[in-house]
Amino acid sequence: MLQEYRRLEGSRIAAPDSALAIAMADDCTRFSLRIAEEGIAQAGKAFGVALPKQIGGMTAAGGRLALCLGPDEWQLMAPLDERDALEAAFAALYAKVPHSLVDISHREVGIVVEGRDAALALRSACPLDLDEMAVGSATRTIFDKAQIVLIRQGQDSFRIEVWQSFADHVWGILQAAGREIALEI
CATH class of the missing domain: 3.30.70.1520 (Heterotetrameric sarcosine oxidase)
Structure with a gap:
C-alpha cells in the first residue's frame, strides 16, 4: 500500500508587509x-x-x-x-x-513563492539568475542540495516542484530566508 506523506500541507510563511508569501501548492x-x-x-x-x-x-x-x-x-x-x-x-x-x-504524483509536492521578495528568497539557495528567467518558463535546477523544477508563473510568482523527501529541507531554507527578509538582514 502506498502511503502519502504530506507533513507540510497547509503550511504558510508570510512576511509582515506581504512582500513574501510561501505556501504549499494545491496537490495535483x-x-x-x-x-x-x-x-x-x-x-x-x-x-x-x-x-x-x-x-x-x-x-x-x-x-x-x-x-x-x-x-x-x-x-x-x-x-x-x-x-x-x-x-x-x-x-x-x-x-x-x-x-x-x-x-509521479506521489513523488513530488509543490511550493508557491510569491511577492516582490520572491526572487530574493529563492536566491538564498538557487544558483540561477532569476532576472533572466522568463515568465512562463520552467527549468530543472537545484535548491541548496535538492533537485527541483522551478516554474516562473508571473513576474513575482514562482512554483517549486520538489521530491517529498526533500520538501522539509527546501521549506526550512525558505523559512530562514523569509525571516531574514522580514528582518532586512
Missing part, C-alpha cells in the same frame, strides 16, 4: 512523459494542451500545465480528478505513438 496529478519528437503533437492532443517544443517552455490551459524539461522529456500537471482520464488517453495513444508516461 503529475506525469513524467518521454516521447520522440514526431509524437509531440499527438501527445498534446491526448493531454488537451499543446506540448511546448523548446526546452524550458511551458504551456497551460484548463488547469493543465506542460513543461518541457529536456529534448524528449515533459512534466505534465493536471487537477487530481483528471488522472484516470489522462492515463486512458495516453494508453490509447500508445498503439500509434510509443512513449513512456509515468505517474
